[in-house]
Amino acid sequence: MKYQSRRPALLLLSDGTIFHGKAVGDKEATSYGEVCFNTGMTGYQEIFTDPSYFGQLMVTANAHIGNYGATDVETESDKVKISGLICRNFSYNFSRKDAQESLEQFLDKSDLFAISDVDTRALVAHIRDNGAMNALITTDVENIEALKAKLAEVPDMNGLELASKVSTKEPYYFGEEDAEVKIAALDIGIKRNILRNLAKRGAYVKVFPYDTTYQEMKSWNPDGYFLSNGPGDPEPLVNAIQVAKDIIADDEPLFGICLGHQVIALANGISTYKMHNGHRGINHPIKNLITGKGEITSQNHGFSINKEETEAHPDVEITHVHLNDHSVAGIKMKNKNCFSVQYHPEASPGPNDATYLFDQFIENIKSVTA
Numbered sequence: 001m002k003y004q005s006r007r008p009a010l011l012l013l014s015d016g017t018i019f020h021g022k023a024v025g026d027k028e029a030t031s032y033g034e035v036c037f038n039t040g041m042t043g044y045q046e047i048f049t050d051p052s053y054f055g056q057l058m059v060t061a062n063a064h065i066g067n068y069g070a071t072d073v074e075t076e077s078d079k080v081k082i083s084g085l086i087c088r089n090f091s092y093n094f095s096r097k098d099a100q101e102s103l104e105q106f107l108d109k110s111d112l113f114a115i116s117d118v119d120t121r122a123l124v125a126h127i128r129d130n131g132a133m134n135a136l137i138t139t140d141v142e143n144i145e146a147l148k149a150k151l152a153e154v155p156d157m158n159g160l161e162l163a164s165k166v167s168t169k170e171p172y173y174f175g176e177e178d179a180e181v182k183i184a185a186l187d188i189g190i191k192r193n194i195l196r197n198l199a200k201r202g203a204y205v206k207v208f209p210y211d212t213t214y215q216e217m218k219s220w221n222p223d224g225y226f227l228s229n230g231p232g233d234p235e236p237l238v239n240a241i242q243v244a245k246d247i248i249a250d251d252e253p254l255f256g257i258c259l260g261h262q263v264i265a266l267a268n269g270i271s272t273y274k275m276h277n278g279h280r281g282i283n284h285p286i287k288n289l290i291t292g293k294g295e296i297t298s299q300n301h302g303f304s305i306n307k308e309e310t311e312a313h314p315d316v317e318i319t320h321v322h323l324n325d326h327s328v329a330g331i332k333m334k335n336k337n338c339f340s341v342q343y344h345p346e347a348s349p350g351p352n353d354a355t356y357l358f359d360q361f362i363e364n365i366k367s368v369t370a
């Protein structure tokens, strides 16, 4: 365990608001990104390594971060993907039998800059009321005007293509080769627990880089296709949208999660928009309109699909709605083997109410292959 730094740090929001805190450890650093908050009480390691958060500064609403340490099994990708962490109390000590290291040691491996001792209750309320915006965190606390100039250069999340930054460079396989079904997954920021969930249900998955064409994926002869979650704005994902169009045109079984769901909507001509504030937490209520049942779900998104356009679409049906703001949470295509959800059925972290969607995908595939 290192000592707790007293080095002052600050968070500067693009609307000019400043929150003061302290640097975690003894780093001197500056990090930028869109600021967002996650309300989950647990699962910080999974959140920090989720590729969907690439380029974002994460505010943890939970007042204590780090107290159960870190393990190498609770990761959703190869390294930390957030661009910085803002928290209230950073725990340098940890208490859990299975933990292998402190959160500070884990974050250091990805050279992640974190600040603590921030009034995160006031900060979360500020972001909630004023909406998503860019921000920076820094130990360089003297020259605010220079910081504002630096912050003005940070690109807006709206229109930003980020999938290429987190996608695998080479195809890879997941699961047992002699599995019952073969699924081709387009990696636009995939979380490991999605692969675990597919493999657990008897699937052998080949994960393809973000710029792979449908023809290249098809040449592997898969039984079904998957479009992953991921960071950034879905609209610039020209190749992924084309892949979705081609899969749909061939009526191959298709399932999309989060960014993949948005790509499927765009492939159907339904537009997406940047939300005032995203949904990020592990207790978001959803209603399944087919069964009438409620689900408590894990969510992490800042964009959403246009509800009016979805309702008016002749080939698309809304299957799930978010009960807090009635935004679209799931769709299916009426005469195609294609469905998607805006939330995270794989959880990690979060509740498992929605894992039936993976069963549904495997059943959809088997209904064709049987």
Ligand SMILES: NC(=O)CC[C@H](N)C(=O)O
Pocket (backbone or CB within 6 Å): 052, 228, 229, 230, 231, 232, 233, 234, 257, 258, 259, 260, 278, 300, 301, 302, 303, 304
């Ligand atoms: N988890 C995700 O796939 C997020 C999708 C997209 N980047 C958004 O913020 O809406």
